[in-house]
Amino acid sequence: MPRPLFITLLVATPIAVFASTRNGWLAALSLALIIAANPIVRTIRKNRYFGSEQFRTLKGEVAAVVAEHNDVVNYVMEIRAGGSFELGSSSTGQHAHLASFTNTSAWNYRRDRNVAEYAAHVHNASLQVVRSASADPIKYLMKYFAVKADQDTLANVQRVADDISRLEGAVTNVEGRKEDITAKINPPAFVLKYYYDEFWRQVGGKLSPVQVPYPRYKFQYVSAGGNSGQTANIVLNTPTLEALSATLVEKIRWAKSVTGQRALMTTKLRRDIKTRDRYACVQCGISVAAEPHLLLEVDHIIPVSKGGPSLPENLQTLCWRCNRSKGAKIA
Ligand SMILES: [Zn+2]
Structure with a gap:
């Protein structure tokens, strides 16, 4: 039996049966909805859509746009691979990997709830420092992550800011192209909802896995017993990097440097x-x-x-x- 006929029968027969009974139309409507939501029926509808003349024609029409989209996706990955997205680090816990930690407390009162994290982007500090860092992030970032107010550091910050801005621009551009291609083909809503990845495979468009890797810094306080902890997070996004650059320039200018000016x-x-x-x-x-x-x-x-x-x-x-x-x- 051909598929379209099969689906018509599958949907129409129960509807016809129900429609003849009392409250029939209501029951028929809900039944039709249940059938349409059925995964097997959905798969059949999806395959029919991707196999349709209409879909293949539109796919042909957007082929050049898709090819350009894929070029820009490759460009995004180049920027991601070649860019610099790192800045400063904290030396607390620099040698933490050389020791092993065991909680030998007799009063094992869930003291492992807050365990200090040792990583280059995490600074372990007192509660006072954590609170001050959230009030004055640029100052504390510079102080505790060894971001020096000199020309090399400024150049470094500007380089990271430039790569992040470029990557942001390219990622946003890819998103715009994706929306444009989707609008041109305009697939049924259920295809986008349940078969998003397959839709892009069928169209021949690459999906970019790249997200902007904003450097993240953390000030962390963990009480001696591990019963409480607080953190202050700083994300080096474009506004933060611009504020950091401006602060560095102020400090370097004060030192009468040429670069700072x-x-x-x-x-x-x-x-x-x-x-x-x-x-x-x-x-x-x-x-x-x-x-x-x-x-x-x-x-x-x-x-x-x-x-x-x-x-x-x-x-x-x-x-x-x-x-x-x-x-x-x-x-
Ligand atoms: Zn050009």
């Missing part, structure tokens, strides 16, 4: 450069007006690593393709 790369400066360049790549001329999902990046003409400052005259807007090939040439 340089303008800093900020979200606002990036936006200003893109506006100045009319949201178009200065190299190949492609613009957001021509390609709505165009990924644009702000590039240092003379790279920061070669002493190029973050000043408007050393900054330019490049599309991701041009920036990628420039990066490849420099490397």
